[in-house]
Amino acid sequence: MAEITKVGVVGCGLMGSGIADVCARAGLDVLVGEVSAEAAAAGKARVIASLDRHLRSGRLSERDWEAALSRLVFTSDLGDFADRHLVLEAVAERREVKSATITALDKVLDLPEAIIASNTSSIPIMELAALTDRPDRVIGMHFFNPVPVQQLVEVIPTQLTRDDVVERATGFVTARLGKDAIQARDRSGFVVNALLVPYLISAVRMLESGFACAEDIDTGMALGCAHPMGPLRLLDLIGLDTVQSVAESMYEEFKEPLYAPPPLLRRMVAAGTLGRKTGRGFYAYGE
Structure with a gap:
């Protein structure tokens, strides 16, 4: 070969x-x-x-x-x-x-x-x-x-x-x-995203509900769980459109409500505020 x-x-x-x-x-x-x-x-x-x-x-x-x-x-x-x-x-x-x-x-x-x-x-x-x-x-x-x-x-x-x-x-x-x-087995989300995406979506729902602000959600997970960055900053790094696509694929396969993209995520993607690659997501980014 x-x-x-x-x-x-x-x-x-x-x-x-x-x-x-x-x-x-x-x-x-x-x-x-x-x-x-x-x-x-x-x-x-x-x-x-x-x-x-x-x-x-x-x-x-x-x-x-x-x-x-x-x-x-x-x-x-x-x-x-x-x-x-x-x-x-x-x-x-x-x-x-x-x-x-x-x-x-x-x-x-x-x-x-x-x-x-x-x-x-x-x-x-x-x-x-x-x-x-x-x-x-x-x-x-x-x-x-x-x-x-x-x-x-x-x-x-x-x-x-x-x-x-x-x-x-x-x-x-x-x-x-x-x-x-x-x-990884051939199932939507594979290993990493099957664990990661529900966590990221939960952070969006927490922000959407007014339970906590973006900075406190991210600081809590970074300092409280020793994560390199909080979930909303990570969403901005990955790209909100990419995460929405992954979530939709996982929901389509498993019909698990926790995988469904929340309204706030969908609105941000529709608005083109996709994170770092567009200069604005849950946070604003300079050049």
Whole structure:
């Protein structure tokens, strides 16, 4: 079985740019795809900004910065992914977008052993795998934000994923990227979000009810439970739209009322106040 050296990343937003960063610094040949030349240029700027942060902090030398950048190629043509050993989709957390991306990738990948991996936070992997002619080579690889900093990746096989695909994906995460992998069952939310999202939603409901203000909720959990940050600040970091999508997916699968996005969260998403990425969420953020 060929070693995974040619990696594709489809989608170069917050998550995709982080995945591209860690793959390039790991010495891999990385092809990054976006929907248009303009989006690809914006994605490239995002990755360069991430590499620049490593350079300024001393975690990356100028020589390694140049080497990482040389391994990155950006495209708006999915056909360019034909020779990839592994393609990670990191497009928007919406079923229709991820479904269309997975279906298109299945048609263009040439190598019979090529793996398609989804970075979805919540959509059942089998639902995506069923759209392909290679369901035994589709797997979930869920990275966490910010990808260059967060150490964990959830590896999610389906009932049909081959054992060797699980081994290759897990080995890629641990041996090549130097991250830690846990295996999750293919159920909406997987391990981390199944525990995290109800907690975050509870914090929104507490604020919505007037039980406590945002600052006190966050201070209480940060100082009282030794969390790195409170739930509302964490929501702003993740993105309110992403959390709403995960909550909707979990509610659809389990019909558990605690998973349903509360009205305040829905109104904030509708207003475009999505957290740090828009400059305003439960808190306001400067440049």
